[in-house]
Amino acid sequence: MRPVVLAGLLTAVLAPAQAGRLDDIAARGVLRVGSTGDYKPFSYLQPGGEFIGMDVALAGELAQALGVRLQLVPTGWPTLMADLDADKFDLAMSGVSVTAERQRRALFSVPYLHDGKTPIARCENVARFQTLAQINQPDVRLIVNPGGTNERFARAWAPRAQLTVYPDNVTIFGRIVSGAADLMITDAVETRLQQRLHPQLCAVHPDAPFDQAEKAILLPRDTALKAYVDRWLQHRLDNGDVSRSLDRWLAFPWGLEPLRQAIDQRLLLARDVARAKWNAKAAIEDRPREEQVIAAAVRQGRGLGLPEAWIRSVFRAQIEASKTVQRELYRRWRAEDAGRFDDAPDLANTIRPELDRLTAQLLRSMADNQALLHDGGRTADVAVAMHGLQARAINPAAADQALAPFLSPD
Incomplete structure (x- = not known):
């Protein structure tokens, strides 16, 4: 009788705690979701501080179903379980793989994706890395x-390979492109996406990975929360919402990142431009110089096959956005009776060469994505991909000005 009594006591003790997580979320009015921000297509943290991706979108839908606001909490793969144990978030959605180690410490929802580990390498090396025996060699550089x-x-199945643990999962694929590493072993879904973003790379047999794994929502040991999440997620699996979401985020214009970066960095330089002009007691507007900049961009852009009218529209918008930032700073400095900025960089020798570099990057990115940027059916995804500018924190109106030509395709 004692085991039965003990089991009943445990049920009585645990039941309030299990129901409490949903109650806590409702009382708080916020669903806290942990996300790594480094795993496209599931979760990507833009430099402007905004998360985007399939799991981010699903998290928003779950919060809406619960009738609360979504709060995305940054976490990392090395600290994921410790952060869950420390109650930093209510659950994690970031393309999390189900593992026995994680299951010993937490619960998982029903799986929403079946996947497995497979290599990604430079395309000319695909034949070299078909098997684990080929990869598990002392001369193979695995990252x-x-x-x-x-x-x-990697540690379990390729212990003889030269293993590099690289801290940034966003830029890690560039190490393979540059030749600093031979290959990476990761989830097949990620290899499919990264070969689209890096034409030099090829996924190695993504349809026949080395193992089988599942992705699911990581949950605390709370059966009431798990039951709710499972019902919610299963409904979306049954009606095809999850499959459609995966298709959308695999086809998402992740390749616009260099364009977004160029626009952002150019606009962030407006502060240095303003300080240099303030020190020189110069006017913000310099029409002859602006026309020189636009004319130079047109000459470069023609060589890349870009229409002149589009180049003029884009660079006029970048210049006007920069002036919007500068005018706001001038107003503030006049109100503060600001003096000279001793640390202001030199306009001609420091700032303008950097602007020239960003001009080349912007034009190249426009050329690489010209068809996409003129596709009216992709405007919504382009807006999401481009929205996360760090410069938005300085001047939201200027950020919108800079992006406007890309959100109104001809």
């Missing part, structure tokens, strides 16, 4: 991100 299932798989 992985730290703390997650990729690192554990």
Whole structure:
């Protein structure tokens, strides 16, 4: 009788705690979702501080179903479980793989994706890395991100390879492109996406990965919360919402990142331009100089096959956005009776060469994405991909000015 009594006592003790998580979320009015921000297409943290991706969108839908606001909490693969244990978030959605180690400490929802580990390498090396026996060699340079299932798989199955644990899962694929590493072993869904973003790379047999794994929502040991999430997620699996969302985020214009960066960095330089002009007691507007900048951009852009009218529209918008930032700063400095800025960089020798570099990057990115940027059916995704500018925190109106030519395709 004692085991039965003990089991009944445990149920009585645990039931309030299990129901409490949903109650806590409702009382708080916020669903806290942990996300790594480094795993496209599931979660990507833009430099402007905004999360985007399939799991981010699903998290928003879950919060809406619960009738609360979504709060995305940054976490990392090495600290994911510790952050969950520390109650930094209510659950995690970031393309999290189900593992026995994680299951010993937490619960998972029903799986929403079946996947597995497979290599990605430069296309000319695909034949070299078909098997684990080929990869597990002393002359093979294998690279992985730290703390997650990729690192554990590599250490278990390729212990003889030269293993580099690289801290940034966003730029790690560039290490393979540059030749600093031979390959990475990661989830097949990620290899499919990254080969689109990096034409030099090829996924190695993504349809026949080395193992089988599932992705699911990571949950605390709370059966009431799990039951709710499972019902919610299963409905979306049954009606095809999850499949459609995955298709959307795999086809998402992630390749616009260099364009977004160029626009953002150019607008952030407006502060230095303003300080240099303030020191020189110069006017913000310099029409002859502006026309020179636009004319130079037109000459460069023609060589890339860009229409002159589009180039003029884009660069006029960048110049006007910069002036919007500068005018706001001038108003503030006049009100403060500001003096000279001793640390202001030199306009001609420091700032303008950097602006020239960003002009080349902007034009190249426009050329690489010209068809996409003129596709009216993709405007919504372009807006999401481009929205996260750090400069938006300085001047939201200027950020909107700079992006306007890309959000109204001809």
